Structure formats: C-alpha cells, structure tokens
Amino acid sequence: MLPFKTLITIDESSTIAVYRQIADCLIVLITDGVIQPGTFLPSTREMAALLDKHRNTIVAAYEDLITQDWIETLPRVGIRVSIHLPLIKPRSFQEGGKNQTYSSPAKFNFKHIPGPEEQNFQLKRTSIIVNDGFPDADLAPFDSMLREYRKLMQGSSLKVLMSLKDFGGTKALKNSTVNFLNDSRGLNISTENLLITRGAQMAIYLAAGMILKPGDHVLVSDPSYYIADEVFRQMGANLIRIPVDEHGMDIEEVENALKSTKISLLYIIPHHHHPTTVTMSQQRRILLLELIRSYQLPVIEDDYDYDFHYSNSPVLPLASSAHDSNVLYIGSFTKLLAPSCRIGYLIGPANFITQATNLKRLIDLRGDTMMEEALSVIIDSGELDRHIKKSKKVYNERCDQASLMIADRLAHAVDFTKPQGGLALWLKFKATYPLGEVIAKARTSGLLFTGATYYEGAAQKHNGMRFGFASLKESEMQRAVDILRKITI
Template identity: 40%
Template sequence: MDSPVEIPYQSFIKIDRNSEVSIYMQISNQLINAIQRGFLPFGTKLPGTRALSQILEVHRNTIVSVYDELFAQGWVESLPNKGTFVIGKDQDKPLEIKNFEKRHLENYPKKTGFSFKMSNILDNPFEYSNCEYIFNDGIPDIRLTQIDQHSRIYSSILKRKAHKIGQYNQDGSEFFKQNLSKYLNLSRGLPISKNNLLITRSTEMSIYIVSEILLSAGDTVLVGELSYFSVNMIFQKAGVKIQSIPIDSEGINVEEVRKLCEKQKIRMLYLTPHHHYPTTVTLSAQRRLELLNLATEFGFIILEDDYDYDFHYEKSPILPLASADTNGMVVYIGSFGKSLAPGFRTGFIVAPENLMIEMRKYLGIIDRQGDVLMEHVLGEMIAEGEINRYLKKSLKIYQERRDHFSLLLEEYLGKLIDFQKPSGGLAIWSEWKIPINLMQLSRECAKNNVFIPKTLLYQNKNLTAMRLGFGNLNFEEMDKSVDIFSKTVKMIS
C-alpha cells in the first residue's frame, strides 16, 4: 500500500474553526466519508498522530481523539509496532491512491442508482429575473416593512417569555390562536374560537392539507374559468377532475354551478370571492347566499381562499362566505401578516372542530416542530394593536400606489387596454383591445430591464389579458417601468 503521507488529506479534509462542531469530529466525519466512498480503501495505513497533526495543522491531541473516535466506531484498527489501518472488505479493484485527485470527495453522484416517480405537474411555474423593474403577481413591498421593530418584539419575547411558551408541537401557539380567533371575529365576522384554527406556513400548505383530507382521486372540483395556477397544480396532484366555471363582473356564475350539480356529483368548489384571482372582481352578496344554499342542497364543499382580505381601500370589505355559513359547508383559508416581513407571515385554516382534529394529524406529519415563538410574536402584535396600526399605515401607501398606477396605465395605454381600478388588492387586471403576442411582449420588455413573468399572461383565442402587480413599485419605479412597457408595446404592435 502507498505511503500514508502521499495521500492528499488536505484536499478532502476541510476544517471550519467557526463551526459549532468540534474540530476532532469534523476530521473524524470527513475521514469516515472518505472510507465509505472507497477513497481510503481496505488496508490503507493512516499517518501517525504527529504526522497527520502537522499535515492538518492541528494539535496532536486532536488527532489522538480522531483515531479514538474512528476506532470506537469500528472504522480502523491499531496493530502494534505497525500503525493504524482502515478496516473493511477487500475490493476487487482497489482504488489507486495516486489517482485520488481526479476522484476526490467533491465528485458527488450526478444521478441516483435507483428509479423513482417523476411528475411534471409540480414543475416550478415561477420565473426570476435580474431586471431592475418587475411586474409581479400583487406582492407587498418588503421595503415598507418595519423589520427593526419586528425584530425588537421578537427579541423581547425571546428574553421574557421563551421559557413559558413550552415545547414545540403541531397545535401551534395557543396564545396566537386565541388572539387570531378574536382578530378574525372582529375583522372578518368569523364566530370562531381557537379550536377552529389550524396554523400553517402558507396558503399552499393549507390547500395541500385540505386536499389530502377532503379529496380523493376521481373527485370533481370546480374552479373559476381563470384560476390560481398553483392551487390547480395541487388539485391535479391529488388526481381530481377540474372543471372550470365562467366568471363575469359579479364573480363566478352560480347558475352554471347549479347546472353541473344537477348533472353530476361535485365534491368541492374553490373560489376567491373577495377579489377573484386573477381578475380581481368581487363576488356579489346575492351570489354568496346562492352558493351557500347550493352547497347545502347538493352537499359540496366550498373552499374559500381569502388571499388578500387585508388589502381593501374605499369601503369596508364584504364579509367572507364562512361568516354566514351555518351548516359547516365552508372551509376558509387565509394568510396573516402578508404585509409584514416574509419571516413574520403565516397561513391558517378555519373549519369545524371535527375536521380540525383530522387536519392536526396531517400537520403533525409535515410540520411537527412548527414555529411557536414566531406565532407568539404575531399574537402579541395583535394583542397590543400593533398589527392594526401597521395595516392602516401601509394601506394608505398602497392606495396611493394603486391610484398612481391606474393613472399611468390610462395615460400611456388607455387606448390599448381595458381595466377597472380595483377596490382592493395589489394588482390590476387588464384586457387588451388590440392583437398582441404577450410572450413576445414579455421577452422584449426583459431586454429593456422590465420583467413580466409568464404567470401573469393570459392568452387564448377569446382572451388577451394580463395581471399587473403594483404593490412592490414606488412612484418613480412605476413611471419608468410603465414608460418602457408602453414603448415596447408600440414597437411590436
């Protein structure tokens, strides 16, 4: 066997002196990894403790501890007057140590050695860009968040109350659920207690849990003719049949829902009634009552997604369907803290207690640890009225941005598109009056530093439309991006 000093130990043993893992364990783990992968084959003689300590520039006692650890785990044996050797089965074709540099530990396998199921249903539909200006889906501006203030609250609670919060569990923070239930009662008219709440990480996680419990392969789920693509992906993964219902200026067409119910069994209706995604129209009060009656008559579930309830401007928002549900037909999902910094946001599900018991089982599998400390922070923000003060301040800014963005679209593109200034939300739905290739428009805009993701483009033989988010842009950014956008439109049309 080659001399142990010829093995380039420094090439595969990297020591991080700032790591919380002790140095001797770092070295031990990396030597074990080298043995497992055949780079130190059976019979390889390891350097003496003094020699290896000089190679790795550590104290000799550290290497003594390393060898003790390897011996204790059964990776090496020590032979009197001979040295320390790797234990293992002899290989048919032992690895040539002199070729080690070509096969060092960074050569991780490119592919698995086994087969597995692959699906294109869950392919990431989102695009990213380094363009300076971005029209997004209606996402809040993180620059408006008071991160320093949020961090101080978090730090204060960590010092004062961390020992009182208790162990992590899938039930989440009782303090947060108690305060959130009161908040939803006052702000959204939901007559619930903390026992009707499940805290999740996001809207998508909420819908995934609901789908796992309430849907089976072959079930029929109704969605709007234009609907949220991410949710549709989750439904498709569940193996259900998705049927679309027309949308007009009053929201989803209830008569079409009834016609389908009379012909076949419907398991669920998914809708975003406050501001329909993506068109932003509000479901009328009359249709809300009709849908509740239909759900009771035909026994289908209404999955109500109130993704942007907090963002309303001129008047009070229409209360959720769940607030008027007396027969337990509505499962309500929403988000809390959407206008806060990303780490301070959370999702939730509201449902009757018997369903909540089953949902907690699923949450215990996919998110058992949770984030009770962060939930406690959010609970305190509700209890102290901080969330209301922040929303009031941010809503004023977003309303000003909506008004300015609407004026710009009217000035630059008023003859080319139709749009209505939305009563809430952070995006404007625009339909084109002229024939235009939206994918080409997106590509040309990107060349001029304006990014329009393909998920905002809606084009078929009957419709050419876009959903343009304005919440992330200040006035100056709006002026420049709309100017570039309009010039690009005129160039290609």
C-alpha cells in the same frame, strides 16, 4: 504500498481540521474498496513522512478511525483496516479520493411537478420588479416585530412555549386571530375552528389534502389561482373549470356541474378574485350559499386580500353566512405584514380542524413560536388595525395612480377594470400583444414581472397578467408603465 500521497488530498485552507481530512480520505478509500479489510497501514511515523505532516496529526486521525472501528491496533504488529469490515469489490480510483456523491442524476422513479423556471435576471439598481400583489415591505411593521422579539427573549414564557407540543399555533395567537376575524369578517368562531399555517398556501394544501382522493372532481374558476390548481392536480383530482365574468364565478354553471357530476370540492375566491380581481355579486353569493347547503358541498373560500378594500366596506365572506359547516375559510397575515412573515390560517368545523392539525404536524412540526407570539401582541394592542388603516390609504392611492397611468398610457394595448380592492390590477392584453412577448421584451428593458400567472395552464388563453401596484412607488410605477408603452407602441 498505495500512493497515499496522491490518494489523500488535504486542503489547508479548509475549515476542516487536517487530521479529519486524512481520516475522511481513509474512510473513503476503505468504503470504496481501495484498501481492503486486513490491510496494514503505514505507521503514524511513516504516514507523517509520506504526507509531510506532523506525527501527532496522523495519531489523531488514526485514533479517530480506531474509535469508529474502521481500523484496529495489533500491539507490536501494526495498524490494519478492521477485519470485521465486509470485503468490498474495489472500484476505480476516484479523483482525489473524493466521491462525486450526487454527480449522476437520480434514476429511481419520482414525480414531476410543473413549476416556474429560475430566471437569470441581472438585477440592476434601475431594475423594476412588478409582483402579482405583494404588500410594500417598506411599510411592514418590522420594528414592532423586533421590539416584541426582544421582549420575548427577555421573558421566560417563550422557552416553555417552545417545549410544548404545537397544536397549530400558540394559544395567544389563536385567541388574537379569532378576535380579529370575528371583528373584521363577521365570523362567529372560537379557537377550535382555527389552525395557524405557513401562509394561505399551506392552508389550501391542508384543506384539499384532507378532502381529495385521486379521481375526485374539483370545481375551480377559469382562470383561477394557478398554484391552487396545481395542488389539486397533484392530489390526483380532475379540475372542472367554471367561467368568471364581471360578477364573479358563474353560479349556473356551478349548479350544472353539481347536477351532472359528483363534486368533492369547490375552490372559490369570491372577494378580489385571483387573478381577475372581480368581486362576486350578492345575487350569486346567495345562490351559491343555497347550492352549498342543498348539495352539502365542501368549499375552500380563499379570501387572501380581504383587508384591503377601497370603494366601500369589504364584502363579508361566505364563511360568515349560513353554510352548514361546509365552507373552509382561508386567509393570511402575510399581506398585512411582509412577504417573509408567512402566517396564515384555515377556519373550519372543529372536527375537521382537529384532523387538519394532525396533517399539518406531518408536514411542519411546529410554527415559528416567536413570530406567532409577537404577532399576537401586535394584534391585541390594536397596532395591526392601525397598520392596516395606514397601508390601506397608501395602497388605495397607488391603485388610483396605477389605474390612471395605465388607462392614460396603455389603453391601446390593455383592457382592465379598476378593482374595488386588493393589491393588483388584472391587465388583459389585446390579442395583438401576446403576453409572452411583452414579458420577454420588458425583461430586456429592465422590468421583471414575477407574478407569473401566465407561465402555464388555463390563464394563458386570457392573455392577462397581474400588475401588483401596492409595492411600487409612483416613480417606479411610472417607469414600469413607460417601458410597457415603449414596447407596445
């Protein structure tokens, strides 16, 4: 007889019932070929004695295996492994009868995609995390969200909404978003121009995925938002980089590229450019719109930080000017709420949005109905506008504070221009301070930079990094700047 006592391992502390553990072990022994089809098993009484368990436990295990066709009862003869099972070549016994199902790496072919290294940073109470421009979660209107969640739970509409197919956002949120965008951004859209997504990132992915084919050429800025770069690359596109100066993307270079190459897409962040925070000048904006119309050039306009503009009114997006339905406009509520509330949007011509909604469904079948409905109420009640106003005041102050501190204490190492808006500064370190070293030293001093535009690609040569001031209290900012000073002086 097989050494069942050894082969069948039972963990009394497990949350799995013992009879299930026994049945599972027997299945593994059968599928591994250790017990062949037709082999008789010990009777329930014998097995109970072997394993030192109650007989009823073994009866339950065997019954389970019988209903699943693993074993069969021959009346007055015994219980055997089903002879209908195919014969299996026995393989070596495995430790404890358990398969190490994923112990070896995958050997089939799959893509390799660059990404950040997971950082083993020991977070302490004194650690400071500087991101690349997140809102302050302490300001987030979580309370209002929870209040709306509770109301929704008590009503009956949520259940119906969750039963219906999702066409890229609930109707209520689509209506609220259309009003919000038309009012704040001078757009002139209706719900058929709008798709609700999981943050701006998914909107970029969907817009590009609808347009790009392998071998296509995409214009991006230099430097550009590195995760968008990687999206286009993964779709097989070739990136053509256009320099960015203090007036934004160089439009003459865009025109040169259009003249010499078939361009399938332009990705641009005209307002608070990522990472450099530059806002494009009106002159270039007008020239670009001319190019868009005359070349009928599809454009993704990423306007992730529109709502936080301090020095004057924000600059209206390209999407609100005449672009002949070529500009796809992307933004997000995430920066207005909290990093976990990932609701973004993609705006475009209706025929495009219908198809993008179908693509979205293949990736993400439904949105978060509850969050979408709650956000809709918060927009419609004017609460979002009040929240933006309040946050803008705080962030404006923090922008001033950070700019003053850095100008005062880090001028020897860092160049930067105070931005007109947004949630981050773009710090260009002088060549004598290679960014990799600065970041590594900062880490050992308890300062972690998570907004890594530096870990790869074209931004590296700029030796620049985003310093997200918006989520830092003044004392945290002070400590972060102190650490940077200490390691650069």
